[in-house]
Amino acid sequence: MEWETVIGLEVHAQLATNSKIFSGAATAFGAEPNTQACAIDLGLPGVLPVLNRDTVAMAIKLGLSVNAEIAERSVFARKNYFYPDLPKGYQISQYELPIVKSGYLDVILDDGSIKRIGITRAHLEEDAGKSLHEDFSNMTGVDFNRAGTPLLEIVSEPDMRSAKEAIAYLKTLHALVRYLGICDGNMQEGSFRCDANVSVRPKGQAKFGTRAEIKNVNSFRFVEKAIEYEVKRQIALIESGGTVLQETRLYDADKDETRSMRSKEEANDYRYFPDPDLLPLMVTAEWVEKIRSELPELPAQKRERFQREYELSAYDAAVLVSSKELAMYFEEVLKHTQAPAKLVTNWVMGDLAAALNKANLDIATSPVSAEQLAGLLNRMHDNTISGKIAKEVFEALWHGAKDADSVINERGLQQVTDTSAIEKIIDDVIHANPAQLADYRSGKDRLFGYFVGQVMKLSQGKANPEQVNNLLKEKLK
């Protein structure tokens, strides 16, 4: 049987505010345990929450960027359950009436096609503290620094049909929150966390299969692997006569598998009700319009502009805008070079991306600056060096060389474009290979490449390849 995968994602984006959502305590990551938790975060008797308005502005920004409706009136509710790192015994969240609802995000897939993923809702809530099981024998330590950190939970429709689509959506959303400056997107530190709802159904069936929720996966790669594992597990289970249970599962990256955490029957009854300590959140149309007028250029807009202005393909443009820093780097290179955008794109997405990937670096920490890369591309563009030499120069820049020109000069890498010099080399090569010459002239055309290779070798790669081609054709006639 052919199976179809159905995926919906819940993303928790930690909002980049200075203070917590309901208290004035700081939100910085990595402080000593329990040094950034005030009376309110600790849930002392008598304390009350006061909403941090910055979090609301951030939620509105996200909502406007995903073409969603911004609720004029939304309500904070209490989600009640017991856990040692949940200080009040309830989490303040939004339930029936979230601030953002009914939006969508257009995602570019690998084949360049666009897929529209629905966004059901996004709501504001507070984070819990952290339970530390490792460092205490027979006990659990609790760090409340994270308690009360603002989160925006962004819930998608079950619109994704493969792990690849899910990752494309996740990356698009990740880029968006970073463009908006509402989340630092750091997945290792838990600033951008993802729960995946995964089910399978026979292709063509309208009804959804029973879903499993995979909790808290902390990298794009793990999300992809967790979904892939889960899909295989569910299909194997059904095909062997079993049924998928509605349950929460945990992904174990070390073993690359998902494990049952709790079943639907064991799930908490959260007893949601409106938090009587907070008035309904009212958002005026003026506020929304003010925020709309201050929105930065968004990835989708930037992508369209790149396609239009630089004549890039949809796919190239999508890759370049996938992070704000990458897009900035690309445009910075363009500013300093006369080379065509296509060449810049190829280098940014090709050699540079590969080198960064290999060194496990990102664009913001690239050893080769945009200006340095532009200098290199300029020398390619004016034919001072060939593409092959360019790779050597790039390598030098990567390892700390000042700029392309100094590398080229110091190492004498200038391309030979002097026709008489190239002719001299060609003559030498022809002279040294009489047999091949005879074969070529008797019709073995493919030996042309051999001659090109010999010429380039003799010129140490510096002969202009185009000139070599043309002159060789003449000489070999």
Place this chain on the structure above:
Amino acid sequence: MMHTKTVAEMANDLAAKKYSSVELTTHFLNRIEHYGENLNSFITVTKEQALAAAKHADVQRQAGKAGPLTGIPMAQKDIFCTKGVKTSCGSKMLDNFISPYDATLIERCNQAGLVMLGKANMDEFAMGSSNENSYYGPVKNPWDLTRVPGGSSGGSAAAVAARLAPIATGTDTGGSIRQPAALCNLTGIKPTYGRVSRYGMIAFASSLDQGGIFGVNAEDAALLLNVIAGFDEKDSTSADMPVPDYRKTLNDSLTGLRIGVPKEYFAEGLNSQVADCIHEAIKTYEKLGAVIKEISLPHTNMSIPAYYVIAPAECSSNLSRYDGVRYGYRCEKPKDLIDLYKRTRSEGFGKEVKRRIMIGTYALSAGYYDAYYLKAQQIRQLIRQDFVEAFKEVDVILGPTTPDTAFKIGEKADDPVSMYLSDIYTISVNLAGLPGISAPAGFVNNLPVGMQLIGHDFSEAKLLNVVHQYQQHTDWHKRMPEGF
């Protein structure tokens, strides 16, 4: 006899330097030492802090920096967090809790130079109408030591009634100021919801809780309300509205005042002798120029069922934080996490608190939420609408505060419903968020009777004015229990 004076008189005496705050405070501390144990009205007496604060008040006065209430001693209900002082909320759960911060109300009292004598006894987490639910034992009514002082602010009421403190704070979620005020012959005001900050006031039912005052008369209550009322940015439900000088309008004439008398408040269940007292009060008001009008609050009988869904629902959530993890009581040697929760909460909470947590948890459960919590909220709207309609025709509403006088300790302890019914006239005021005041209106068998006046939103000044005028023409409020 310093303690027989009103706060207004003491303030004048302090200003005239007839005695110092240290002398006044010492006098009350001695009275607490002498009578306090028997009444059980205090959980903690803060003698040293009180004397230090009194000394400071005297220094301030010498320096010409005294305010209207500088140096006046008072009692604080043990529901308000007080920095460095045990704040138990009447519960074993918080018996070891020393608050690291001051409630906004406490801060304001401190800033005004008031001197805290101690923390008054109360029903555990403010749940109760008799003060029998305190971990620290029942409080006795100074008018009859075999009877309850009312609750939940029973310690505050008993302390002021016996003049162990000239004035005290309380909190009122369903009548917890007005009912004890009625049972102890005091003037007790529950301001409009949002008038007094709830920050640092340990929550029972957040949408109903409101801090207020017990005084021997309306003028004293007005003086203290001037201190504690007002917007607080730490409480999102506090009202950002100007606070009038409540003393200024006390002497306004009542001529033409329209007083509504709801027929539902005189129906079955009301002690006829209590009803007689209220009718007498109505006559007094007529003499003062008021116009009396019978009105109807048709949804009154639904207030108790609605209240006993909403208040427990909110309490079940508010009290979840007492889990033995961060502060407060923790059971001995827990086996595991579930054992820690179960035993900490079973051992740390009293019977009534556990009853309400269970009722509230049930009411909020999936499948029952609509039938209970949502329905109760709808009834709440109807009850408020009753008052809105009534206030189109009248300025204030008058009736009995309680159906009967103080009952015996133990009499209703095993009958929660009968206990709940004693709050029938006060509860709807909380559900509607309105201000209410109870004032002495007579005696039945030597036990005090209270009348309740209800006003529209933020009409505290009018309520105090209406009671003050009554007190200029009656002397019920001047009677004091014997033996103190």
